[in-house]
Amino acid sequence: MKKALWVLCVGLLLLKCQQKSHDSEEETDLPRLEEGYFLDEDDRENLDFSTTTDTIGELEKSLINAGLVNIKEVIPGIFVELKYSSTDNFFGQDVYEDLENAYLQPQVAEKLKVSYDWLKKNHPDLTFLIYDGVRPRRVQQILWDNLDKPDSLKPLYVADPKRGSLHNYGVAVDLTLADAETGEPLDLGTSYDYFGYPAYPDREDQMLREGKITKAHVEGRKILREAMRRGGFSGIGSEWWHFDAFSRREASEKFNIVE
Template sequence: MIGKNFVKLITIVLIIHWGCSNKVSSEKFDSDSELEDVDFDSREENQPLAEVEEIGDLEQSLIEAGLVDVAKVIEGVFVDLKYSTTDNFFGIDVYGDLERCYLQPVVAEMLHKAHAHLQSKYSELTFLIYDGVRPLSVQQILWDNLQKPDSIKPLYVADPKIGGLHNYAVAVDLTLADKNTGLPLDLGTEYDYFGYPAYPDREDQMLREGKITKDHIANRKILREAMAAGGFTGIGSEWWHFNAFSRKAAAEKFDLIK
């Protein structure tokens, strides 16, 4: 027969074993509970790789030419490149996947100053940019697709053999927009409208003839005042077009963007 002392010994061993096992299980449970509180997704090694933004050949060439993305210089502006759509005078998309407005760095800073002036007087407004740099390769496409005699084509688009201020990246086309919605204000005509109602030089006449209103002229004056504060000058035939430099100064300071 097994002695009573032996039975007691076995019983003690079993009790100790059970206690240790229970402690280990309890510790494991507590450890697992703590692990559940750890956000493993926040660990650097588990972070998803940032999506690499694809840049098209045209945009890459603008970057390599030293131009800057205006939206990265000026906070709160809107960009709707009309020549990256068919909503333009020519009815063709010539920019393809380019959707950002690029300008010479100094011109972008001038536009930043103009925007600051606008915001200081009309905090509810911002700029909506329609066009900036226009490479000569694109200018050639527009020239070739314009169904007009060569003698009058310069009235609509600069001759690519000579180049215009858009080709130097020192001209910008833009309007005023609601800062919250991005919707453009009514300045009397659509962008790229070729006719007297779009001419700043003809505003008094167009007002008398009922082609535009006093509100249209008032909005245009707000835009012109802001752009002038940045050092830009307008032209007589397009309320949306502003130049940072003369053609002579542009040619001395910059290369044509090809």
């Protein structure tokens, strides 16, 4: 009799503990998905199964549908500050609207990962800060129309939309070096989209002699160029921040222009 009573008491105690645990879970208002736990009908109705694509803008959806990849998904350790998604650019207009992520062709993103890995190995305190990736041709037209230069000089800074830019193919990237902890960009002598000889890699020796840039600026640019070279990128003569993953011929053979 005593044994039966003892078993009954233990059973009641366990039942009470289970009820208390269940009540505690209900107070959190969050369904548990642990092993052995089954959602009831109310829990299932309260779950939100919407995907991130429901919250992104039309421009970003079009880039994803075109097969491009978000660079931060390939290289989480970089920073992104799209200059054309703000008014901090040479013509003071936001033409990317709510786009905040930089996109590239998958092959180009993998090349950039090689460059990033070299940079982290050799300069662990540095990372990349991306200013622009793929640029739809319709945005290229806006840049072309707003560039206050003679048509004969415009191609030095912005490719003619009729021909298409390597940015339009998603195989060019604009970037700089930044502090790996804060994302603060290094001073490399000029701002992004600076139109003048101090931004020209081809004129660095002259600009040094004239005191327009410093040795520290050039050393930083050399680190950036070496990192990008390791990934198979090539620079251009008029912009220290611009790098191409493929030639125009290769890009046109491999990819379509993003309109």
